[in-house]
Structure formats: structure tokens, C-alpha cells
Amino acid sequence: MVTLVYLSVIILAWFATAANADIQVVCANKSVSITWEISADLVPYAARLFLGSCMPSHLNLLPSGKGEVQFNYGFENCKFKKQIKGKQMSYQNEITFRPYPKSKPAAFVYPIKCVYRSPANLNNQFLNPGSVSEGRGSLVFHMALLNEQLTGLATTNVIPLGSFMPIWAQVEQKSHQPLLLLMEECVAAHTPQLHSGSWVYPIINNKGCLLESKQGNSIFLPRYHSSALILYLQSFRLGHEGEVYIHCKLTAWDPDVLDESNKVCHYVKETERWSLLDDPFQSSICNCCDSTCKSRSKRQAEQESRGLRHNFVLGPLIVVEPDSPAK
Structure with a gap:
């Protein structure tokens, strides 16, 4: 019970800082590299952060006590959705924080999109x-x-x-x-x-x-x-x-x-x-x-x-x- 209450407090704090989430996205040719700085309170729950269906590739602990989560995946992984519209091709996915079972919605969702020009x-x-x-x-x-x-x-x-x-x-x-x-x-x-x-x-x-x-x-x-x-x-x-x-x-x-x-x-x-x-x-x-x-x-x-x-x-x-x- 204590754990659930503590986690609820973490989630409330998460919503308070979500608007200023420090997420950096680098779109490569066939892959994406995402770096996400999370608070010290969320470090123990890093395994509940996802890019689509993928867990973090790495978790680095910073001197400040915060954590740096990295997702490094190709577009064929993590259930990226590919779309082609006119001369543009895009790969779309979401970063989520899922503290509860899959049957419940994510507590936090951040869209990821890499857009490329189709080599017409x-x-x-x-x-x-x-x-x-x-x-x-x-x-x-x-x-x-x-x-x-x-x-x-x-x-x-x-x-x-x-x-x-x-x-x-x-x-x-x-x-x-x-x-x-x-x-x-x-x-x-x-x-x-x-x-x-x-x-x-x-x-x-x-x-x-x-x-x-x-x-x-x-x-x-x-x-x-x-x-x-x-x-x-x-x-x-x-x-x-x-x-x-x-x-x-x-x-x-x-x-x-x-x-x-x-x-x-x-x-x-x-x-x-x-x-x-x-x-x-x-x-x-x-x-x-x-x-x-x-x-x-x-x-x-x-x-x-x-x-x-x-x-x-x-x-x-x-x-x-x-x-x-x-x-």
C-alpha cells in the first residue's frame, strides 16, 4: 500500500513537470535516437518507460541524482507506424510512462515523429x-x-x-x-x-x-x-x-x-x-x-x-x- 501511495505521488509530480519534459529526438536514416532526462524519483521506475513496445536501451545516472533514459532503435522495431503522404514519408510512435498494467491507459504520452522527403x-x-x-x-x-x-x-x-x-x-x-x-x-x-x-x-x-x-x-x-x-x-x-x-x-x-x-x-x-x-x-x-x-x-x-x-x-x-x- 505504501508503495502504491508513493507511486501516486510520483505520478502527480510527473504531470506537473510533463509540459517541460526534457526529451531530445534525433532522426537518422533508418532509426531514431531519443534522450530523455527524468527526475530522481522516477529513476526506480525507468522500466515503465516505453517507446512504443520497446523498453529503454540505456539508463544513465547523472551526478545530480536524475536519470538519462535513452532509446536507440530502428524503425522496424517498437511498432513504429509508417505513413506516406505525397512527397513526405514519416515514422510515428509514442513515448509513454505506464506505471499500471497494460489494461489501464498510460499516465504520460509524448508523440515522436520523424519526417523525410521521399526520394522522388x-x-x-x-x-x-x-x-x-x-x-x-x-x-x-x-x-x-x-x-x-x-x-x-x-x-x-x-x-x-x-x-x-x-x-x-x-x-x-x-x-x-x-x-x-x-x-x-x-x-x-x-x-x-x-x-x-x-x-x-x-x-x-x-x-x-x-x-x-x-x-x-x-x-x-x-x-x-x-x-x-x-x-x-x-x-x-x-x-x-x-x-x-x-x-x-x-x-x-x-x-x-x-x-x-x-x-x-x-x-x-x-x-x-x-x-x-x-x-x-x-x-x-x-x-x-x-x-x-x-x-x-x-x-x-x-x-x-x-x-x-x-x-x-x-x-x-x-x-x-x-x-x-x-x-
Whole structure:
């Protein structure tokens, strides 16, 4: 009882100083660093401070008796919410003080928001004859290998084993309503054509689940536009063969309709959970990635037949040992 009364006094004092909370936020490229100075009375309760779902990364005790709480996390953690509006992309979350069980509201909430300008120049820079482009109806799809800096098309198809291959895909929207580009399925093979007996290595399956994020270190990079997607794939070899072809099924879809059959999911090893790239708060639809995700509805199949889905092959990509000379 004494502890509860003392904690109530702390909470009242907290509200009195919340308006002047000393919180510093530094937004980096793919992460955020937050430093929060708290009173000496709150130091014993630092474990009840959260950034989204994450506890503090560090707690430093200051000579004054106060504490300095730090949160250092990437945007793929802590349930950050990603939003794309026009030429701006933002990651949003909240810092909270939760002295009571989760069923009760937080005693203090402080919004965190990192805003970036979508690199719209990428939208046009990659659209040139060097990329693979194919049309379906009034839609034009593109797929290409980017350079390491993600600033343009790759100038070589020779990839050192273990390095990353940025695979870029986009659908030109033209007069269409905004579209969300999805990679429904991707496999690696030795040949540019797939046959019924072809041996393939699955990369993405289950309607948008990136297997290589769980088995390896591959990820989806944050989008710069809903109509484009970059698969950051760690290179590998198929047996003793160094030549690899990447076969992908691309789908252009309604960005407001995310479900088990329309999603982009990758596995976050820090949390040991699947995360939805376009809205981490809806990551529950990725839970089927470890089992079987439901099939598309009849209406979706009809729309696909009108040109919202397309198959691509990218290659050959020559995967060599890191010290091997490029051929």
C-alpha cells in the first residue's frame, strides 16, 4: 500500500513537470535516437518507460541524482507506424510512462515523429532502357538491379557472395488511382525459364512473406513511394552454379486493402516476429507466414486477369567468391 501511495505521488509530480519534459529526438536514416532526462524519483521506475513496445536501451545516472533514459532503435522495431503522404514519408510512435498494467491507459504520452522527403527522383531516374519494363493493359511494370548506393541501375551483374543485391520493382500508375506494388512470390533458379520440373529456391512465398529475412539477412527497405519496392536480398549460390535468375510475381493493388493475400512481410529477428512493411500496427496479418496464408478471393482473381499482376525474371546474376575477379 505504501508503495502504491508513493507511486501516486510520483505520478502527480510527473504531470506537473510533463509540459517541460526534457526529451531530445534525433532522426537518422533508418532509426531514431531519443534522450530523455527524468527526475530522481522516477529513476526506480525507468522500466515503465516505453517507446512504443520497446523498453529503454540505456539508463544513465547523472551526478545530480536524475536519470538519462535513452532509446536507440530502428524503425522496424517498437511498432513504429509508417505513413506516406505525397512527397513526405514519416515514422510515428509514442513515448509513454505506464506505471499500471497494460489494461489501464498510460499516465504520460509524448508523440515522436520523424519526417523525410521521399526520394522522388528515384521514380524517374530508374525508368530507362537499362531496366526491364513490360506493360499490361494501361499499367507498365519495371524491375531492375540497383547499385550499392541505391542511386541508379547497377553497372555490373557480377555479385560477390554474401553481399546485398538491391532489387527494385515499380508499377507506373499513370491515370490509375494510387497503387501498392507487392511481390507476391519470388524464386531463384538456374535458368531464365521455369518448367514443371525446374528446381527453384524460394525467396518470397505465401503471398508476400520474405523467407530470406528469416533464413538469412534479407529485408525490404522502407518505401519511397507506394508504387515501388526494393528487396534488399543477400546474395547466395545455387549449388556449384554461380549464375542465378530471380523470378518474381508482381502485383499492383489497392493500398487501403491489406490482408493475408495482399501484403509485404519480413521477419524481424530482434523481436522474433513477422512485421508488415507498410503498417507495423497491422502485422498480425503476417502471422500466417509460418503456416499457410489464405488464397485470393474470386473478385481479386478477376481483377488480376485485367492486368494487375505480372511475372518477371531478372538475370543472369553472376555470384562469385568475394576475392574472385569479375568476368
